[in-house]
């Protein structure tokens with residue numbers, strides 16, 4: 266396994282023109298490849314955000330087939346930020362895919378926690394009216410690193426990240442479409458806390474721009490296991506990159522053994 270590799274995160278302003286969104290995704294993946302990225306990650310709902318909800322795509326399907334071709338063309342890993350995944354007669358899942366450089370989908374994750382809120386700024390969202398929550402915690406061991414997967418609102422649930430860290434996750438990818446109202450106060454502290462408490466990298470590709478339901482906060486960022494923000498996007502659609510050095514994880518965990526010194530004997534949480 267390489268100890269160091271280059272990770273790119275894409276910030277998008279996805280709107281309700283799916284054809285344009287797919288073109289934008291392709292353009293920014295090409296840009297990430299030109300920056301010699303080994304892996305590129307895209308934001309939540311990367312192919313469509315509109316006032317109504319698209320019906321879901323099969324996986325594999327049109328959007329993921331495009332990503333698989335691009336992964337092979339550019340010989341890189343692609344973490345496909347989420348799309349609406351069809352679920353038979355039921356509401357679709359909000360699902361991300363993880364694609365290897367051979368263009369194969371090796372993992373997929375459906376968002377566990379549904380964003381059902383009424384915010385002081387008037388933002389009212391009921392994600393559970395439009396999506397079915399996932400049922401599984403997903404990590405993937407690869408020759409690059411061991412990755413963990415979450416989506417957006419999931420980042421408010423530290424137990425999910427702790428379980429993925431205990432399952433060996435070294436880099437946790439959290440595609441998002443955060444609201445401006447919550448993002449201005451919570452985005453950075455939540456992401457940095459998940460990185461610090463688990464001594465792992467956290468990568469958050471985000472949506473930016475005004476959308477039909479709420480304005481998106483943006484601030485795509487890559488955070489190291491110490492909690493330093495090692496790359497952060499301007500408020501435009503763009504690609505940011507950072508070098509991932511997995512040896513940092515071991516050195517930080519040797520200094521601060523917060524994972525090892527957990528009091529499982531006291532917590533008695535059946536799941537962990």
Ligand SMILES: O=C(O)CNC(=O)[C@H](CS)NC(=O)CCC(=O)C(=O)O
Pocket residue numbers: 309310314315380390392417418421442443444447448451478
């Ligand atoms: O609805 C769509 O089009 C795509 N899905 C989203 O944008 C989701 C659900 S509305 N957004 C969030 O979960 C924001 C979480 C957030 O902002 C927080 O936790 O503070």
